[in-house]
Amino acid sequence: MPRPLRHPGRRRRAAAVARGQGVGVGAMAAIQPSGAHGIETHRCRELVCEEAGTPPRLRLRDCPPLRATGSSIVVQVLATSVNPIDVKRSAGYGARLLSLKGAGRFPMVLGNDFAGEVLAAGPGVRQWKAGDRVLGTLPTGARGSHATQVVVDGKLVRPWVGDYAAAEAAVLPYTFTTLWRALRSVGLDPRTASGRQVLVHGASGGLGQLALQVLAAWQARVTAICGPQSMDLCRALGAESVVDRHTQGISSIPAVFDASFNFASWPDDALVVDRLREAAMGHATTVHPLLGCVDQHGFLRGGYLAWRAHLAAARRARSKGPSVRYAWVVYQPDRDALDALQAFMAHGAVRLPIGFQAPLADAAGAFRHVAEGRPGRAALLTP
Numbered sequence: 001m002p003r004p005l006r007h008p009g010r011r012r013r014a015a016a017v018a019r020g021q022g023v024g025v026g027a028m029a030a031i032q033p034s035g036a037h038g039i040e041t042h043r044c045r046e047l048v049c050e051e052a053g054t055p056p057r058l059r060l061r062d063c064p065p066l067r068a069t070g071s072s073i074v075v076q077v078l079a080t081s082v083n084p085i086d087v088k089r090s091a092g093y094g095a096r097l098l099s100l101k102g103a104g105r106f107p108m109v110l111g112n113d114f115a116g117e118v119l120a121a122g123p124g125v126r127q128w129k130a131g132d133r134v135l136g137t138l139p140t141g142a143r144g145s146h147a148t149q150v151v152v153d154g155k156l157v158r159p160w161v162g163d164y165a166a167a168e169a170a171v172l173p174y175t176f177t178t179l180w181r182a183l184r185s186v187g188l189d190p191r192t193a194s195g196r197q198v199l200v201h202g203a204s205g206g207l208g209q210l211a212l213q214v215l216a217a218w219q220a221r222v223t224a225i226c227g228p229q230s231m232d233l234c235r236a237l238g239a240e241s242v243v244d245r246h247t248q249g250i251s252s253i254p255a256v257f258d259a260s261f262n263f264a265s266w267p268d269d270a271l272v273v274d275r276l277r278e279a280a281m282g283h284a285t286t287v288h289p290l291l292g293c294v295d296q297h298g299f300l301r302g303g304y305l306a307w308r309a310h311l312a313a314a315r316r317a318r319s320k321g322p323s324v325r326y327a328w329v330v331y332q333p334d335r336d337a338l339d340a341l342q343a344f345m346a347h348g349a350v351r352l353p354i355g356f357q358a359p360l361a362d363a364a365g366a367f368r369h370v371a372e373g374r375p376g377r378a379a380l381l382t383p
Helices: 008-018 084-090 095-101 166-170 173-185 206-217 228-236 266-273 290-318 335-346 360-371
Strands: 044-049 058-063 072-082 113-121 133-137 149-153 157-159 197-201 221-226 241-244 259-262 282-285 325-328 354-359 377-381
Touching: 044 360, 058 360, 072 166, 072 360, 084 360, 095 290, 113 149, 113 166, 113 173, 133 173, 157 335, 166 354, 166 377, 173 206, 173 282, 173 325, 173 335, 197 206, 197 266, 206 221, 206 228, 206 335, 221 228, 228 241, 259 266, 266 282, 266 290, 290 325, 354 360, 360 377
Parallel strands: 197 221, 197 259, 221 241, 259 282, 282 325, 354 377
Antiparallel strands: 044 058, 072 113, 072 149, 072 377, 113 133, 133 157
């Protein structure tokens, strides 16, 4: 289970850490890779999603030797995660728009985050050496982290610190990065969050749980919206107030919040926005119709419909004040987010519970766990 952040001393320490007073990658020993044309490493295996379908069509296959060139490193993956977006993409979700970045065609290797050990580094890398324990993120592309090895930009990994097992470390980078981008999109940071009233819809999911822990560390006053079975968990993670979404409608919550987040359902977005006070900071949502609109209607009409939906939602937010922010959050690797995650992990200040873990060869169970909405994160382990 995640560790609660209810002790004031722990909150103060986590807030100080999040301000940058943690371990930096600059202190890592420099390396001198051999060979000007990259370093070839051992063979690897990758989990391939062969075609769109439910359940996913997965197959484990050998892949060519990986090479570290330029500023990249090769990481031996010890654990990687299956996130809700992986399940959606395995069924074809987002294929049209993601095809613009080479991530929409099958077969593909899914996954965006990992924990492991450095095998080799390219000639442009100085801060990493073989054997360093790291965690990190990959951009969304045709080859993700569901593999025994990955090639990644050396700037997109950080030291694997703290007492986290491989699975516990691997389930954090993607979700934390997405959360970080949501927090920054409305202007929340350790300085601005203290004392603020913040509403979190979808507080019992991965994003919500991390949001409660981070915002509690920053001394925000958080109201969590969740199901009845998760109310105690949300309180333990730092929520000052908890709303049972099954017995209390969102519209009955007072409009007193400085910031709000929707991690649950796009149809609820307007209701959550309406809970902002006048002249609030803003609202961010990670559930929005961008990819779905393009999938269903194509680039032109789908893009237009998504733009109209965003425009209407942003106008609704700005009805609270001309400076109120509104954002649709989309994942992409973020170096500042990884710095913040490393700082929180150094003090054991953020965790997500593991609900399922299995070898890479048994990935179907992990995808099923996520698709069925079972509690806890899903992790895949490599031999």
